[in-house]
Amino acid sequence: MAVNSDPKDGIDAAGRARIGYAPGWHPILAAVEQRPGEWWLTTQYGTHYAIVRLLRVGGELGYRAVTWAEHSADRELIGYFRTLRAATFWAHRHWLRTLARPGGVNGG
Numbered sequence: 001m002a003v004n005s006d007p008k009d010g011i012d013a014a015g016r017a018r019i020g021y022a023p024g025w026h027p028i029l030a031a032v033e034q035r036p037g038e039w040w041l042t043t044q045y046g047t048h049y050a051i052v053r054l055l056r057v058g059g060e061l062g063y064r065a066v067t068w069a070e071h072s073a074d075r076e077l078i079g080y081f082r083t084l085r086a087a088t089f090w091a092h093r094h095w096l097r098t099l100a101r102p103g104g105v106n107g108g
Helices: 007-019 084-099
Strands: 031-035 038-042 048-057 060-067 077-081
Touching: 038 084, 048 084, 060 084, 077 084
Parallel strands: none
Antiparallel strands: 031 038, 038 048, 048 060, 060 077
């Protein structure tokens, strides 16, 4: 496949990319790297709510997200993910669920 050197092609590609772009905040911005391959998700007040670690499983790289707790035994598994973006997203969703009242909208 040949690379197209036409500048209009680049302008058109940028336009197509902007169609689905929605600027905003993403939970990955709450991830503070503690050491290489380990991120703690932190609230704006400085409290931690999840830990994401880079790991190798069967020769593949991935990420494991757990709830934050001082001791490893007290942490709850959130899940395994292929990207840091997905791991932080689901860790953040898990934390948001802990802030909500249980049950349906009408308390059912």
